[in-house]
Amino acid sequence: MRKVVAVAAALTSLLVGTATANAAPDPGADDTLVTGEGYQDLRLGMSEQDGLATGRLTEFVWDDGNCDWYHTVYRPNDWKAAVFSHTDGLVDVRTPPEAHTPAGITTGSTVAQLKAAYPNVKQYRNGYTATVPGYSDRFYDFWIEGDDPYPNDYPADAKVVQINLDLVNAYC
Numbered sequence: 001m002r003k004v005v006a007v008a009a010a011l012t013s014l015l016v017g018t019a020t021a022n023a024a025p026d027p028g029a030d031d032t033l034v035t036g037e038g039y040q041d042l043r044l045g046m047s048e049q050d051g052l053a054t055g056r057l058t059e060f061v062w063d064d065g066n067c068d069w070y071h072t073v074y075r076p077n078d079w080k081a082a083v084f085s086h087t088d089g090l091v092d093v094r095t096p097p098e099a100h101t102p103a104g105i106t107t108g109s110t111v112a113q114l115k116a117a118y119p120n121v122k123q124y125r126n127g128y129t130a131t132v133p134g135y136s137d138r139f140y141d142f143w144i145e146g147d148d149p150y151p152n153d154y155p156a157d158a159k160v161v162q163i164n165l166d167l168v169n170a171y172c
Helices: 002-016 048-053 111-117
Strands: 057-063 067-072 082-085 089-094 122-124 127-132 135-144 160-167
Touching: 048 082, 048 089, 067 089, 111 127, 127 160
Parallel strands: none
Antiparallel strands: 057 067, 067 082, 082 089, 089 160, 122 127, 127 135, 135 160
16 A cells, blocks of 8 residues: 555656656766666665656556555566665666766776776675775775676676666675
């Protein structure tokens, strides 16, 4: 029921023009840049209601008891494209292939390029994580093609296939 109320509130806000999250984008802004703040107008830590008001969330997928998972306009088939903690707001956002970090890492960048851009990367699960410069509570999660070779390293020419932005210590 709270999902229906949240969606209704977000839609009402949009219809009456009180949602500032949908303000016209800055024509000089790079809408493919994923920063420590977030991706486009999805900002880490924002409330679920504010996330709904952006118009970027397309379908509620699941409430696991701690977090609500959504599809987004740029990842319509990804069941975990945006994840909202019931206590911490937006804690995880998966970006589309055209997204890039301020250091220029994007889908198709090599492990060698990733390590040069983010010397603090740590191998973890499907790839590497790196603390976002200037944000000790946020990290990039770079997925790498192929099987996880742990405890060995990925080949230098292996490619980044996904970039996520996450809050540290957020459980979802």
